[in-house]
Amino acid sequence: MKRFLANTTVKSNQKNTSIIADLKALFKAVVLISNVLPVFAGFWLALYFTNTSFMDYWQVFLLTIIGSTCIMAGALLLNNWYDVDIDSVMKRTQNRPTVTGTISLQLVFLMGVSFSVVGFILLLFVSLEAGLYALIGWVTYVFLYTMWSKRRYASNTLIGSLSGAVTPLIGWAAIAPVTHIVPITLFLLLFIWQMPHTFAIAMKKHDEYKAAKVAMLPVVQGFQVTKRHMLLYILCLFPLPFFLGSLGVPFLIVATLLNIGWLMVAIRGFFTKDDLKWANRMFIFSLNYLMIMLVMMIIVATF
Structure with a gap:
């Protein structure tokens, strides 16, 4: 009897773990969180530059974060639903529930639409402008990109x-119109940052993208052209950073040092014999770069 109960518990735990893993893969948990952080940064900086108290806007904050999370989750779900043929070829995505069949494509589609609608409704309660930026991001990702x-x-x-790139604009627009230099600079920062970051991923997974016939730059034009593009961006x-000088000299110094460091890593790519190892370094540096930049902004706006 004890052995039966133990086996039942183990199987239950394994099933729960499997479900959690499937949901994490389905919602692209890491990508989702990394996109919500700029929303938070935009919101927090808007409070700082408009000299507004968080306690006066905590309900707006919840609607903004939950709404933007829902609409991003909806877009990611629809991306998984549409890209199932690509995901079945690429090694890093072959365990997604849309590929394995543990969650039906019809259910994934319905979840994607539902999360998107709920997200839009919540953001429209925040402000029409915030909803507009979310709509631009959603349409761009689902239709124009995917x-x-x-x-x-x-x-x-x-x-x-x-x-x-529109994610910080959603957060800022929850507090004030996007007419300030800070949200515009954040938009440009996110837009430009994504290019070398994504190219690094495409280089790391070159063979998989090629097998899946995805037209990534390293696949279409090769590594050397991609490296030149990365350097330019x-x-x-x-x-x-100089347009964000109001965040203080320490921020300006650290941001400039990060840019110099990333540039040095990029230049080394033209002299390396191991492109994949170098691409991985570029990818890791890009993640740390964005995290440090956003956290510094939040810290400055907090203290």
């Missing part, structure tokens, strides 16, 4: 970057 350009054009990364980041 369904139109991803399989056809090497410029798909440029198109897809627009959807990630990183150079474009250099002026942006």
Whole structure:
């Protein structure tokens, strides 16, 4: 009897773990969280620059975060639903529940639409402008990137970057109109940052993208062209911290040092013999770069 109960508990725990893993893969948990953080940063900076108390806007904050999370989750679900043929070829996505069949495509589609609708409704309660930026991001990611350009054009990364770049605008628009230099600079920062970040991923997974016939730049034009593009985009980041000078000299110094560090890593790519190892370094640096930048902004706006 004890052995039976123990086996039942183990199987139950394994089933629960499997369900959690499937949901994490389905919602692309890491991508979802990384997109919500800029929303939070935009909201927090708007409070700081408008000299507004968080306690006066805590309900708006909840609606903004929950609404933006829902609409991003909906877009990611629809991406999984549409890209099931690609995901079945690529090694890193073959365990997604849309590929394994543990969650039906019909259910994933319905979840994607439902989360998207709920997200839009919540953000419209926040402000029409916040809802508009969310709509731009959603349409860009679902239609212009996933369904139109991803399989056809090497410029798909440029198109897809627009959807990630509007995230801080959603947070800022919850408090004030996006007419300040700070949210505009945040938009440019996110837009430009995504290019070398995504190219690094595309280089790391070159063979998988090639097998899936996804028109990523490294697949279409090769590594050397991709490296030149990455270098150019990183150079474009250099002026942006100076438009955020109101965040203080320490922020300006750290941001500039991060840009210099990323540039140095990028230049090394032209002299390396192991492109995949270098691409991984670029990917890791890009993650740390964005995290440090956003956290610094939040800290400055807090203290």
